[in-house]
Amino acid sequence: PLQRQSLDSFQKAYNEKTKSSKAQTQAARSFMADPRVVTGFKPVIKEMIYPILVNKSKGSELWDIDGNHYVDMLNGFGSNFFGYSPDFITKALKEQIDSGYELGPQHPLAIEASALATELTGWDRVAWCNTGSEAVLGAMRIARTVTGRTRIASFTGSYHGINDEVIIRGTKQLRPLAAAPGIMTAAVQNMLVLDYGTDEALKILREQCKDLAAILVEPVQSRRPEFRPIEFLKELRKITEEHGTLLIFDEVITGFRYHPGGFAASVGIQPDLGTYGKVVGGGMPIGMIGGKRQFIDALDGGHWNFGDSSIPEVGVTYFAGTFVRHPLALAAAVATMQKLKADGPALQDSVNKKADRYCSALNAIFKKYDAPYFYANFGSLMKLKINDDAKGYPELLATWLRNKGVHIWDSFPTFITCAHTDEQIDWVIKQFEDSIREMQMGGLLGEVSQAQTAQYYTDFGMKVAPAHPQAKLGVDESGQAAWFIPDPDRPGKFKQIVVD
Numbered sequence: 001p002l003q004r005q006s007l008d009s010f011q012k013a014y015n016e017k018t019k020s021s022k023a024q025t026q027a028a029r030s031f032m033a034d035p036r037v038v039t040g041f042k043p044v045i046k047e048m049i050y051p052i053l054v055n056k057s058k059g060s061e062l063w064d065i066d067g068n069h070y071v072d073m074l075n076g077f078g079s080n081f082f083g084y085s086p087d088f089i090t091k092a093l094k095e096q097i098d099s100g101y102e103l104g105p106q107h108p109l110a111i112e113a114s115a116l117a118t119e120l121t122g123w124d125r126v127a128w129c130n131t132g133s134e135a136v137l138g139a140m141r142i143a144r145t146v147t148g149r150t151r152i153a154s155f156t157g158s159y160h161g162i163n164d165e166v167i168i169r170g171t172k173q174l175r176p177l178a179a180a181p182g183i184m185t186a187a188v189q190n191m192l193v194l195d196y197g198t199d200e201a202l203k204i205l206r207e208q209c210k211d212l213a214a215i216l217v218e219p220v221q222s223r224r225p226e227f228r229p230i231e232f233l234k235e236l237r238k239i240t241e242e243h244g245t246l247l248i249f250d251e252v253i254t255g256f257r258y259h260p261g262g263f264a265a266s267v268g269i270q271p272d273l274g275t276y277g278k279v280v281g282g283g284m285p286i287g288m289i290g291g292k293r294q295f296i297d298a299l300d301g302g303h304w305n306f307g308d309s310s311i312p313e314v315g316v317t318y319f320a321g322t323f324v325r326h327p328l329a330l331a332a333a334v335a336t337m338q339k340l341k342a343d344g345p346a347l348q349d350s351v352n353k354k355a356d357r358y359c360s361a362l363n364a365i366f367k368k369y370d371a372p373y374f375y376a377n378f379g380s381l382m383k384l385k386i387n388d389d390a391k392g393y394p395e396l397l398a399t400w401l402r403n404k405g406v407h408i409w410d411s412f413p414t415f416i417t418c419a420h421t422d423e424q425i426d427w428v429i430k431q432f433e434d435s436i437r438e439m440q441m442g443g444l445l446g447e448v449s450q451a452q453t454a455q456y457y458t459d460f461g462m463k464v465a466p467a468h469p470q471a472k473l474g475v476d477e478s479g480q481a482a483w484f485i486p487d488p489d490r491p492g493k494f495k496q497i498v499v500d
Contacts, residue, residue, distance in 0.1 A: 002484060003392065005494045006442025009476060010396075011047055014403045018052060020065045025050040040395060040410045048399050052407065057084035059419035062407055070407040071424050075415040078222075078253045078381065079278040081351075082339070083419025089282045092335035093328060101327040109330035116337040120260045123274065123290030127299050128325050132252030132277030133161025135287035136216070138299075138319045139273045140165065142291070143214035143246040145298045145317040151212050153205060155196035158218035160250050166216070168193055174204070196221065197229035202239070209239050214246040217271075219263045222253050222413050225383055226376035233269050240272075246295060247271040252287075253413075256280050258379040259348055260340055282332035347418065352379035354425060355416040361429050371436045371445060373397070380416040384408070391446035392439075400435040471497070 056063040160166035170193030194201035255276040301312020372388035398410035484494035
């Protein structure tokens with residue numbers, strides 16, 4: 001009963017605070033199909049399953065259509081490194097809008113962006129597209145073109161975008177299976193899915209690598225950033241070189257974020273192709289493939305000169321799109337990379353240290369309250385994990401935090417940006433601690449132990465419990481600590497009492 005009452009009280013407060021977001025989400029359901037609006041759906045909390053509608057942002061802050069203010073920890077799913085609308089990117093975009101954003105003709109910004117990208121990453125050449133998913137598709141196509149082979153290996157737990165071939169799961173029989181309805185079995189038959197970082201995977205790859213066009217790796221998995229099997233990756237590099245197989249690093253999230261040259265540069269492992277997106281676009285949609293010359297030349301035939309008999313000599317595959325090299329995306333990318341170049345690796349280092357401090361502080365809080373969470377991170381890529389989902393409603397923490405002004409989504413990675421101040425980070429940490437205490441005392445994170453209750457008394461200066469044998473500590477509609485006793489007029493319900 002207390003758990004139900006706590007849930008009902010919180011739901012009422014949250015729905016009232018974000019009533020316009022809920023109302024507009026409901027109104028749009030009949031004509032707008034959006035998978036995001038059912039993220040985390042469970043019947044028991046269905047009245048709180050809707051996105052916050054935001055109509056203003058700046059730096060690390062958001063404002064919703066009800067006027068509520070948030071510190072954002074989702075940060076565009078990792079696409080936002082400098083904060084929303086940083087002045088130097090806004091200036092570049094406004095100047096380009098005034099100049100025009102034509103499609104069809106080649107734009108000088110494409111050349112400037114490519115030169116900056118090769119300088120920062122160390123790749124011989126780069127190619128542009130619209131999203132990280134497109135970059136992965138292009139890299140796979142290049143690998144098959146240059147090797148003449150069809151099969152590509154990937155790993156369980158990796159995320160490589162929305163292309164049919166990479167939405168897969170493996171089996172012990174090494175038969176790939178489509179992981180979503182609408183993806184045909186035939187679409188994934190040229191994939192080999194193995195466990196990431198295991199000796200068994202290396203054994204299989206040594207046996208089968210001669211038949212593989214590529215091994216596709218998300219070296220730091222966004223769902224498991226704490227796992228970084230460096231020796232495994234070094235062995236992959238060795239195996240692929242021995243068999244003429246391409247090694248592809250998917251750095252759509254880690255590229256430009258952890259280090260100017262991405263994860264590959266930070267650990268000194270050089271793949272044959274790399275895929276990028278998110279950060280390099282400065283908040284605009286973009287994707288990029290970086291590669292060694294002998295492989296990425298498959299996109300345009302390689303180097304040739306005017307005024308002599310040279311011609312494109314490399315076999316070419318197809319990779320194009322209407323909005324590729326869009327002037328606005330390129331303007332934001334150039335501004336972003338100029339900033340990264342000017343500030344150097346110290347910029348990423350400072351943000352990574354902020355994220356390390358944030359995660360360390362929160363893990364100490366989770367331990368203090370025996371809360372079922374763990375924060376994992378690789379630099380400013382962070383993932384809040386539930387380590388015991390049997391404890392009540394741990395997935396409610398994200399909603400509880402939004403009610404306090406922290407924008408975060410359950411199950412999605414979170415990110416620190418250059419715009420987050422130490423004061424904002426400290427404030428977010430406090431909201432986590434307050435939320436966990438309130439959820440625990442409302443029975444929403446399992447049974448409340450005597451030790452937790454004693455800690456709660458100490459933290460809030462509540463030294464004496466009310467003189468009632470059935471009194472339970474919970475939270476009221478405003479999220480504040482309160483005492484409740486069974487309500488004799490409403491069987492199964494509790495009512496709040498005031499302690500003098």
